[in-house]
Amino acid sequence: MKKLVVALITLLGVTGLLLAFHGRSKNEVSLSGMTSDAIILTDFETGEVLAEKKSDKKIQIASLTKLMTALCVIESTANFNDTVILSEENLNRLAMEGMAVSGFSANDAVTVNDLLYGMMLPSGADAAEALAYYVSGSQDDFVMLMNNKAKELGLTKTHFSNVVGYDNKGNYSTAQDLMTLLTFALQSPLFKEIFMTQQKISQPTIFCPEGVLLESTLIKSGEHLGFDGGNILGGKTGYTNKAGLCLASMAEIQGRWYLLVNCHADGSPTTEPAHLIEAKEIYQRLAAKEGV
Structure with a gap:
């Protein structure tokens, strides 16, 4: 009976999200001058779409993939104090690939909770892969979990082929689907x-008894999060050559x-953070509309 109630609540919540996002867009905020190729802006409380640009176009999403990875880990975990051993082999491979890592040492034992932060803040691919193995025993099985969740949420133009955000042919989404995912995930207090x-x-680990500093890529960019009329409270960044600079905030x-x-904002991690700069400009234009 409990499972039925949870399923009904989930269904009603997802249905509400889909109705909100597929409703009319007022285009209340101008998106002129933005290099970002796919954009959607919504009111978190009502789900009203305030502005959009090619929001239903299939795109590469880089590390925004980790939004789904995090959600599936949170929904599948009973004890967030469980520890996971970080594979030295995986860390070496990711280093050779130039992927972002969390900062934990090879062969260290790290809690699931800290790995979630390590995946979402510094965008650690090592944390994402370790969590996938913790939950499902393999990345392939965890990806099945991600795709099942995408189907449950009605993300009809989304498919995952990895937990990190590699530019694989089978790893894609849309700005609109990502917004549905983000809005749903934010119902989780931990997320x-x-x-x-x-x-x-x-928390202290065997190899780092003072703990590891996990810092969001948002502030690593050096760009302030404030804008005239408000502040960015949080977000997740992403970048690959094909995806460009991406941000959910x-x-x-x-x-x-x-x-x-x-x-798909212009630039790279070595240039100015166009995704964050443009996000602040869009929010600032919204604040001006609200009369701030």
Whole structure:
């Protein structure tokens, strides 16, 4: 009976999200001058779409993939204090590939909770892969879990082929689907807490008894998160050559929360953070509309 109630609540919640996002867009905020190729801006409370640009176009999403990875881990975990051993082989491979890592040492034992932060803040591919193995025993089985969740949420233009965000042919989504995913995931208190955290020191580990500093890529960019009329409260960045600069974020304006997904902005991690700069500009234009 409990499972039936949970399933009905999930179904009603997802149906509400889909109705909100597929409703009419007022295009209240101008998106002129943005290099981001796919954009959607919504009111977090109502789900109303305030602006969009090619939001239903299939795109590469880089590390925004980890939004689904995090959600599936959270929904599948009973004890977040369980520890996972980080594979030295995996860390060496990821280093050779130039992938972002969390900062934990090889062969260290790290809690699931800290690995979630390590995946979402510094965008650690090592943490994402370790969590996938913890939950499902293999990355392939965990990817099946991700795709089942995408189907459950009605993400009809989304498919995952890995847990990290590699530019694989089978790993894609749309700005609209990502917004549906993000809005649903933020119903989880733990996901919301992680998403809105800028810095965290992990619990002590065997090889790092003082803990590991986990810092969001949002603040590593050096760009302030404030804008005229409000502040960005949190977010998840992503980048690959094919995906460009991507960002899913939340901001507060006059006590209300808004969500924005903007993908395929010009630049790279070595240039100015166009995805964050453009997000701030979009939020600032919204604040001006709200009369701040």
